[in-house]
Amino acid sequence: MGLEEKIPDGIALTTLDAMVNWARKRSVWPLGFGLACCAIEMMSTIASRFDMARFGMEVMRSSPRQADLMIVAGRVSNKMVPVLRRLYDQMPNPKWVISMGACASCGGIFNNYAIKQGVDRVVPVDIYVPGCPPRPEQLIDGILMLYKKIEKESVKRPLITQPNAQTQDERPGEVSGQPHRNPSGELNK
Amino acid sequence: MNLSIDASFMEQSITDFLNNKFPGKVLGDYTYRGQFSLYVTADALYEIALALKEEAALSFDFLVDICSVDHLGKAWESEGRYEIVYTLLSLEHTYRFMLRVKIADHTVAPQSLCDIWHSANWLEREVWDMMGIEFKKHPNLTKIVTDDDLEGHPLRKDFGLVYEEPQFSHNHDEVLITPDNPNH
Amino acid sequence: MTLNMGPQHPSTHGVLRLVLELDGETVVSCKPILGYLHTGIEKEMETKLYYKSLPMTDRMDYMSPMSNNLGFCLAVEKLLGIEEEIPARAKWVRVLMAEMTRINSHLVWLGTHALDLGAMSMFFYTFRDRELILDMYEMLSGQRMMATYFRIGGLMLDVPKGFDKAVRKFIKYQPGRIDEFEDLLNNNRIWQMRTMGVAKISAEDAINCGLTGPSLRGSGVKYDVRKAFPYSDYDKFDFQVPIGKSGDVYSRYLVRMFEMRESLKIAEQAIDGLPEGSHIAHVPGVVLPPREDMLGKMESLIYHFKIITDGFKVPRGSVYVPVESGKGEMGFFIDSDGTNIPNRVRVRPPSFVNLSALAKLVKGRLLADVVAAIGSIDIVLGEVDR
Numbered sequence: 001m002g003l004e005e006k007i008p009d010g011i012a013l014t015t016l017d018a019m020v021n022w023a024r025k026r027s028v029w030p031l032g033f034g035l036a037c038c039a040i041e042m043m044s045t046i047a048s049r050f051d052m053a054r055f056g057m058e059v060m061r062s063s064p065r066q067a068d069l070m071i072v073a074g075r076v077s078n079k080m081v082p083v084l085r086r087l088y089d090q091m092p093n094p095k096w097v098i099s100m101g102a103c104a105s106c107g108g109i110f111n112n113y114a115i116k117q118g119v120d121r122v123v124p125v126d127i128y129v130p131g132c133p134p135r136p137e138q139l140i141d142g143i144l145m146l147y148k149k150i151e152k153e154s155v156k157r158p159l160i161t162q163p164n165a166q167t168q169d170e171r172p173g174e175v176s177g178q179p180h181r182n183p184s185g186e187l188n189k
Numbered sequence: 190m191n192l193s194i195d196a197s198f199m200e201q202s203i204t205d206f207l208n209n210k211f212p213g214k215v216l217g218d219y220t221y222r223g224q225f226s227l228y229v230t231a232d233a234l235y236e237i238a239l240a241l242k243e244e245a246a247l248s249f250d251f252l253v254d255i256c257s258v259d260h261l262g263k264a265w266e267s268e269g270r271y272e273i274v275y276t277l278l279s280l281e282h283t284y285r286f287m288l289r290v291k292i293a294d295h296t297v298a299p300q301s302l303c304d305i306w307h308s309a310n311w312l313e314r315e316v317w318d319m320m321g322i323e324f325k326k327h328p329n330l331t332k333i334v335t336d337d338d339l340e341g342h343p344l345r346k347d348f349g350l351v352y353e354e355p356q357f358s359h360n361h362d363e364v365l366i367t368p369d370n371p372n373h
Numbered sequence: 374m375t376l377n378m379g380p381q382h383p384s385t386h387g388v389l390r391l392v393l394e395l396d397g398e399t400v401v402s403c404k405p406i407l408g409y410l411h412t413g414i415e416k417e418m419e420t421k422l423y424y425k426s427l428p429m430t431d432r433m434d435y436m437s438p439m440s441n442n443l444g445f446c447l448a449v450e451k452l453l454g455i456e457e458e459i460p461a462r463a464k465w466v467r468v469l470m471a472e473m474t475r476i477n478s479h480l481v482w483l484g485t486h487a488l489d490l491g492a493m494s495m496f497f498y499t500f501r502d503r504e505l506i507l508d509m510y511e512m513l514s515g516q517r518m519m520a521t522y523f524r525i526g527g528l529m530l531d532v533p534k535g536f537d538k539a540v541r542k543f544i545k546y547q548p549g550r551i552d553e554f555e556d557l558l559n560n561n562r563i564w565q566m567r568t569m570g571v572a573k574i575s576a577e578d579a580i581n582c583g584l585t586g587p588s589l590r591g592s593g594v595k596y597d598v599r600k601a602f603p604y605s606d607y608d609k610f611d612f613q614v615p616i617g618k619s620g621d622v623y624s625r626y627l628v629r630m631f632e633m634r635e636s637l638k639i640a641e642q643a644i645d646g647l648p649e650g651s652h653i654a655h656v657p658g659v660v661l662p663p664r665e666d667m668l669g670k671m672e673s674l675i676y677h678f679k680i681i682t683d684g685f686k687v688p689r690g691s692v693y694v695p696v697e698s699g700k701g702e703m704g705f706f707i708d709s710d711g712t713n714i715p716n717r718v719r720v721r722p723p724s725f726v727n728l729s730a731l732a733k734l735v736k737g738r739l740l741a742d743v744v745a746a747i748g749s750i751d752i753v754l755g756e757v758d759r
Contacts, residue, residue, distance in 0.1 A: 036755050040435060044507075048498075048504070075410070079408050080380070083381065087381055110429075114412055114413035224693065251580055252583055253702065254693070256706050256717075256719040256721075258708045260716070276706075307578075307581050307582045307730070308581070311726070311729040319415070336408065344416055
């Protein structure tokens with residue numbers, strides 16, 4: 001009944017969103033952004049036993065300009081924050097961020113002058129993967145959750161709106177707000 | 190390996206050697222749990238380290254570590270607020286001991302050992318970065334591990350841990366973290 | 374020309390940043406910039422009870438977590454003066470796991486180092502074998518990487534059933550794999566050209582720079598903490614310490630390959646002669662009592678409560694205790710002021726000191742050799758910056 005019967009064989013109908021999302025989610029290229037212990041588990045995820053290539057992700061890009069997904073694996077120190085933000089800004093849209101491990105998500109067992117209490121204060125995070133470090137299965141689960149998230153996105157209205165690109169001169173990490181702590185250790189009110 | 194005989198012999202020969210060559214510069218010895226160390230004065234440390242390295246009978250050719258301790262607020266602070274511990278190793282005799290220096294203030298630090306051991310360069314830089322002890326005649330006493338924006342020397346006792354209170358539901362309003370106000 | 378390398382670079386083994394002055398392709402000077410992973414671990418330890426600092430030691434040198442645990446435990450035990458109380462079983466399991474950790478560390482090193490130099494398949498082979506060691510960690514503690522299996526006074530739990538079978542299987546399996554790696558690399562012309570004669574350092578310079586571990590032994594200096602200052606019953610094991618001849622990347626590679634075989638030998642001796650007995654020392658007030666006692670005896674319950682809430686007091690004094698980790702001499706200097714919190718914990722980082730020699734190693738060499746040199750001194754940035 002209707003229009004479908006008139007369509008010859010070999011033609012399928014879909015929405016543009018569904019097709020674009022299908023293409024996007026099957027070729028997510030992660031930026032190999034290993035910082036600390038979690039980076040080793042991220043490497044295990046790529047390596048023999050867990051083999052992330054099954055999900056179309058075997059290429060870890062070393063350049064942010066060729067990557068769509070940033071896996072922040074490890075603790076983010078205050079010195080690393082501007083670097084992290086700059087790498088994120090260099091990634092082309094659409095882009096996603098997975099915060100891998102307790103340290104990247106909330107500071108983990110470290111809560112002191114050197115460690116950022118969560119990478120979500122620097123870049124928008126899509127998926128948090130808990131664990132110290134998370135098992136490769138957990139990371140894969142996080143990636144599959146990201147796929148589900150990508151499926152719901154629309155070409156017209158991306159879920160994450162990116163602010164206008166910042167100029168290279170200012171240090172982007174500071175724009176997003178580095179907390180100022182006084183040396184006596186008290187929190188600034 | 191019979192360490193006990195060697196160790197007491199070495200302790201004796203180091204003490205004798207330094208007392209003969211640098212009278213009045215060795216302030217005392219300290220043995221704890223079988224580990225031997227000597228307290229020396231800060232001004233003579235460079236010469237003592239050089240002599241210990243070059244004396245063939247001792248040949249302390251390996252600088253293992255340089256480390257600093259802050260004794261602020263302790264009952265024994267009057268002996269010197271900072272303590273710098275140099276761990277030396279003699280590969281030939283397989284013997285390790287510590288040279289310790291107590292200084293009252295970070296400005297009266299001993300001379301840098303960079304000329305004697307290459308490894309002292311970074312180790313001293315780290316001590317300066319973390320504890321603020323200004324080694325004399327160091328070629329490049331600059332920040333090495335801490336953030337460039339960080340003021341102060343984190344390992345000093347008067348530098349707080351800068352603990353940031355986590356936000357839970359019970360203290361949600363007190364510790365408010367929003368994108369506009371990432372700190373508070 | 375000035376070239377910036379890192380901190381986000383696949384071949385710097387973490388977040389190391391190098392500022393290289395180049396003349397054509399020749400390195401004129403190399404300036405490492407550290408601190409991108411500075412965690413403040415030493416400061417954080419000064420605010421925690423002794424036993425609570427233990428999990429943080431894993432996260433310094435995350436390739437060889439158990440060696441770090443071992444160093445910290447030994448240092449605190451020495452401060453407390455309870456080294457004699459540690460049961461033989463605990464010591465031997467510690468040795469066994471420390472050696473497994475060394476193999477783990479060397480396997481990761483081999484995989485990443487070969488990957489940097491263009492032999493990608495090594496990465497997959499070594500990570501395949503490494504999973505077997507991680508399985509052992511998991512058997513012991515339930516965690517794959519950061520096991521924190523050692524405790525002050527012994528071990529967290531006795532080894533589980535089936536553990537010795539897993540160890541024996543690995544000991545039987547692994548030598549063939551190491552042969553395979555050597556077949557693939559030793560006579561490989563590309564490998565030889567990338568490693569032989571590259572980043573040479575003489576024995577005198579190596580000592581002067583404070584190199585330890587395989588990087589020092591590659592230059593022909595026979596110094597190994599396990600032999601020089603035996604700890605945790607290492608003097609009861611029969612093993613050799615390999616030394617290299619030429620002090621280049623290739624000889625450091627050979628030393629590490631030989632060390633893996635020796636570690637397997639030690640592990641075999643440890644599992645064969647594993648003594649019976651308790652896995653943890655009986656020191657009331659310092660070491661947690663066994664769970665059965667705690668449920669039935671009043672004093673044990675009180676001790677348990679006291680240790681968990683208030684820790685234990687450590688007499689005033691300071692000690693320096695080194696262990697031979699996969700990277701070199703990992704030392705713990707702990708200064709106690711007589712309370713239940715350390716006054717100062719200093720980690721003697723082997724990677725940090727080894728890295729300070731990098732500028733010397735690469736000066737006058739080609740840019741591509743920098744990657745080989747970084748790989749060959751086997752740094753891990755978690756421990757360099759701490």
